[in-house]
Amino acid sequence: MKPAHAATSGALIGLMLGIAICLIQAIPIPDALLRIAILTFVGAWMGILLAWLNQLLPNKSDHDNGHRDSGI
Structure with missing residues (x-):
């Protein structure tokens, strides 16, 4: 996943979570906007x-060069 896509999805999840928490807790609008932001x-x-x-972390395809481990 590209960092831009991950940032967008993370921001949307944070936004929805913030809205849900503020609605459940009945937080005043100015404070709710700060928390959501x-x-x-x-x-x-x-x-x-x-x-x-x-x-940064290696993938399985990085280690697999077509050779199989004999297990010995």
């Missing part, structure tokens, strides 16, 4: 970090 930003940031981590 923070959760949206943090969700986007976590999405970027997870996408970068996924790119």
Whole structure:
């Protein structure tokens, strides 16, 4: 997943989670907007970090060069 897609999906998840929490807790509008903005930003940031981590870690295809381990 590209970092831009991960950031977008993380931001949307943070936005929806923030809206749900603020509706359930009946938080006043100004405070709710601040909390929703923070959760949206943090969700986007976590999405970027997870996408970068996924790119840094080796995949199974990186280790598999067509050779099979004999298990000996």
